[in-house]
Structure formats: structure tokens, C-alpha cells
Amino acid sequence: MSALVDLQIHNDKVVCGQHKNEICSECHQSFVDINDLTRHLKATNGQVPPPGAVLPLRSQQIAKMREDGNVHFRAQRHQEAITAYTNAINIAFDRPLWEPTGVAREELAVLLCNRSAAYIARKEWVNAYVDAEGVIELKRPWSKGHFRLGKALLGMGRIEEAIEALKLGLEFDSDSAEIQKALNEALAALAEEDQ
Structure with a gap:
């Protein structure tokens, strides 16, 4: 049986009644989702579109x-x-x-x-890397995400990982000249590093 949760409205948000927190670690409750839904519903002025709109x-x-x-x-x-x-x-x-x-x-x-x-x-490699990872998470089979990831990894000096990312990009788009060019650059950088 689940415990009752004491809720209150504070500053137009649902919060833990005891601690006044939207995310309460002491009560192990989060009201973020309900507050987001409430904010979106208020913005419609009572004109909620049908599902899928x-x-x-x-x-x-x-x-x-x-x-x-x-x-x-x-x-x-x-x-x-x-x-x-x-x-x-x-x-x-x-x-x-x-x-x-x-x-x-x-x-x-x-x-x-x-x-x-x-x-x-x-040349903001870490930011480029984070965004490329997000692209791959959202749309894995899209070769552009793997291309961006490979370029960011190459810029970070993580050459072997860049090669793997670019090879995976080529699996999704074997005709991509830009991915092939980046892969060739990465392979050349790896060969130079090994000398």
C-alpha cells in the first residue's frame, strides 16, 4: 500500500507539503511532471487540442x-x-x-x-561531442550524427574512437563523401601517431 503524500500549492506549483520542494529528496517525490503539464494546460486557455495535434x-x-x-x-x-x-x-x-x-x-x-x-x-570539441551523442540517441541510423561524433572525437585527439564512429556512419550511408574524407583524415592521423 502506498503512503499518502501531503501536497500543497506554493508559488503556483505543486510541492511537498512538509518541505515545500518540487523535488523532495526526503519524501522521495517529484512533482516536476505534473507542474509541467499544468503549465502547458494553462497556456492553452482551456482550448486543449486533441491528442496528436x-x-x-x-x-x-x-x-x-x-x-x-x-x-x-x-x-x-x-x-x-x-x-x-x-x-x-x-x-x-x-x-x-x-x-x-x-x-x-x-x-x-x-x-x-x-x-x-x-x-x-x-573547435569546441566537448560541446560538439555532447550534441553529436544526443543526435545519435535521438536518431541512431542517421549518418550525420556519427559524422559529427567522429569529427568531435578527432578534434579531442581520440582518434581510434573517431575511426569507429566514422565507420559506423559509413554503415548507414556508404556513399557519403564527407564521412569517407573524415575517415581518411582519422586514419592518416592514427598512422602518424604510430610513427
């Missing part, structure tokens, strides 16, 4: 920010690109809970991949 305005905002990031990236304004992609990522992460998760997964995979490329251009 996607709010077009949010999708348009994300697409606009992604395109802004792409424009900055092509102009080699990499920090501005990172900012635009990050803003789009934050909006995608904040999709209402009733929307299909596949929409956010697809958006996030592309945005993280693009931001990883911008981090690579700035």
Missing part, C-alpha cells in the same frame, strides 16, 4: 530559428548560429506533453546536429 506556431518558430542559425553558419558567424540553434532547441524541448514525441525527436536531432557542426567550426 501539433501546434503550428511552435513548429514555425523552430523552423525560423533553425533557418536563422543556418544563415549565420553559412556566413561563418558560428556563435550566432549556436545561439539560434540553442533557442530553437529550447522551444522544441518545451513542446506540450500531448504532442507526438516523434515531432520533437526529429526537430531536436536536426538542431543538435547543426549546433554540433557550429561547435566543430569553433
Whole structure:
């Protein structure tokens, strides 16, 4: 039998009644999910869309920010690109809970991949690596994620791991010239290291 939990509303959030925490380690309770749902429902002003509905305005905002990031990236304004992609990522992460998760997964995979490329251009290898890992988690068979991971690992000096990541990318897209080129660079770096 589960124990009763003392709840209260504090600063417009559900919290542990005894300790006033949204996440209470003493009571072993978390009210984050219910507070997120409440926040999303309040934003609809009582007009909750049917299950599976996607709010077009949010999708348009994300697409606009992604395109802004792409424009900055092509102009080699990499920090501005990172900012635009990050803003789009934050909006995608904040999709209402009733929307299909596949929409956010697809958006996030592309945005993280693009931001990883911008981090690579700035030689911010760890950030590029983290984003590439996120891409692979969201969309494993997409070769771009493995390419970004390989480039980040190569930049970090983890050559053997870079080779493995790039080889896996080629398994998903054997015709990719950019992955093959990066693999050749990594193999050359490994050969040079062994001398």
C-alpha cells in the first residue's frame, strides 16, 4: 500500500507539503511532471487540442530559428548560429506533453546536429561531442550524427574512437563523401601517431 503524500500549492506549483520542494529528496517525490503539464494546460486557455495535434506556431518558430542559425553558419558567424540553434532547441524541448514525441525527436536531432557542426567550426570539441551523442540517441541510423561524433572525437585527439564512429556512419550511408574524407583524415592521423 502506498503512503499518502501531503501536497500543497506554493508559488503556483505543486510541492511537498512538509518541505515545500518540487523535488523532495526526503519524501522521495517529484512533482516536476505534473507542474509541467499544468503549465502547458494553462497556456492553452482551456482550448486543449486533441491528442496528436501539433501546434503550428511552435513548429514555425523552430523552423525560423533553425533557418536563422543556418544563415549565420553559412556566413561563418558560428556563435550566432549556436545561439539560434540553442533557442530553437529550447522551444522544441518545451513542446506540450500531448504532442507526438516523434515531432520533437526529429526537430531536436536536426538542431543538435547543426549546433554540433557550429561547435566543430569553433573547435569546441566537448560541446560538439555532447550534441553529436544526443543526435545519435535521438536518431541512431542517421549518418550525420556519427559524422559529427567522429569529427568531435578527432578534434579531442581520440582518434581510434573517431575511426569507429566514422565507420559506423559509413554503415548507414556508404556513399557519403564527407564521412569517407573524415575517415581518411582519422586514419592518416592514427598512422602518424604510430610513427
